[in-house]
Amino acid sequence: MDPIMKEFEHLVVKLEKVKSATDNFNDTRIIGKGGFGIVYEGEVSQPRGKTKAAFKRLDRKHGQGNPQFWKEIMMLSRYTHENLISLLGFCDEDGEKILVYEHASNGSLDRHLSSTTLTWTQRIRICHDAAKGLCYLHEDKGNHHRILHRDIKSSNILLDENWKAKVSDMGLAKVGPANQFTFLITDIVGTFGYIDPMYLRMGFLTKESDVYSFGVVLFEVLCGRLCFDYSNAHSGNIVHIWKERYKENKLDEIVFKHDLMQALDQSSLELFSEIAIQCLQESREKRPKMSDVVAKLEIALKSQEPVDIIQKEYQEIAKAVVPPLIYRSVEELKVLLSKGVVLNGGKTVINYSA
Structure with missing residues (x-):
């Protein structure tokens, strides 16, 4: 047996089982598509019983070959963390290359950027989780x-x-010495819009290149949209617009217009946007370490969480008022509650001033 196969033989999943789990790659099982191929959902047997899994079937026609396939297997089996996607197994049989991951039922973050149901606390927590994985x-x-x-x-x-x-897709990852800060890479890889400009221009890759990419993600979450725009108004990468608005103190022009009942705490906004812009610094030396990003996002999260709790209290009171209160925002509801409302058929009067 090939040495590399010997090391990971405990992760091997037979093609027959993969086909059974995905109903022979039935279209009704598809949960994702991309340049890598197609992702199907199904079940796999684990020591604790059957569990849902995601089966990524690599498309060999689009350059998904042995190097990326084995790189991901090696990375995800050797390095594990609660904020990294877990590898459950793989199949390398009859020309098929399939990676089996734990199932992430809510899909990828890009699908939820413009969601009005995802609270600001959830958004910040998601970024905090991802930062811990990258850290x-x-x-x-x-x-x-x-x-x-x-x-x-x-x-x-x-x-x-x-x-x-959970951070996923380790097929392009590179292992390097912890005491060496720069690697000269001749093949520039990554995704348009997220790539560190210095890496793109010079070919020098460092951990700060990941930090830059993460800064783009932070702004995507803040602005509720992807970092590239192909509409009539713009063409291509819009990260430079976000940076300009921040420097001009015009964040309100780009921050995602969320559900009006989900206010974003001002101090949390300032912390979140500050760490995001630091990640996007042109100079690598000025970009923060991921450990600093984790720490700042944790503070931003703690600042936002009480706001969500208070808003929930407001809404519960509003529901109990007869006739119902009519309001268009949290601020309007605060004003109405501060004037006093009658609950329980006139038995309770509340003057809510917080």
Whole structure:
């Protein structure tokens, strides 16, 4: 047996089982498509019983060959973290190359950027989770190595049933010495809009290249849209527009116009946008470490969480008022509640001033 196969033989899944789990790659089982191929959902047997899984069937016609396939197997089996997608197995049989992952039932982050039901607390927590996963990759693994992801983007951040974020797609990742800051790479890889401009121009890859890409994701979450635009008004990458609006103190022009009942705490907004813009600094030396990004996002999260709790209280009170209160925003509801409302058929009078 090939040495590489010997190391990972415990992860081998027979093609017959993959076909059975996906109803022979039935279209009704498709949960995702991309340049890599198609992702199907199905079930696999685990020590604790059957569990849902995602089967990524690589498309060999689009350059998904052995290097990326085995790179992902090696990375995800050797390095595990609660905010990295888990590899359950793989199939390399009859010309098929299939990776089997834990199932992320809420799909990828890019699908939810413009969702009005995703609260600001959830958005910040998702970013905090993803930052922890990337921070783990950048840390010294105890063998004086760190991992550079090289393709951080919102479509590579998956969300489980509890909206916990998990960094995925390690096929382009590179292992490098933890004490060496720069790697000269001749093949520029990544995704348009997210690639570090310095890496694109010079071919020098560092962990700060991942930090830049993550900064783009942070702005996507803040603005509720992808970083590229092919509409009539714009063409291509719009990250430069976001940076300009930040520098001009005009964040209100780009921040996602969320459901009016979901206010964004001002201090949380300032912290979130500040760390995002730092990640996008042209100079790599001025970009933060991922550990700093994690710390700042945690503070931003703690600032936002009480706002969601208060808003929930407002809405519960509003529902109990007869006749119902009519309002268009949190601020309007605050004003109405501060004037006093009658509940329980006139038995309770509340003057809510918070």
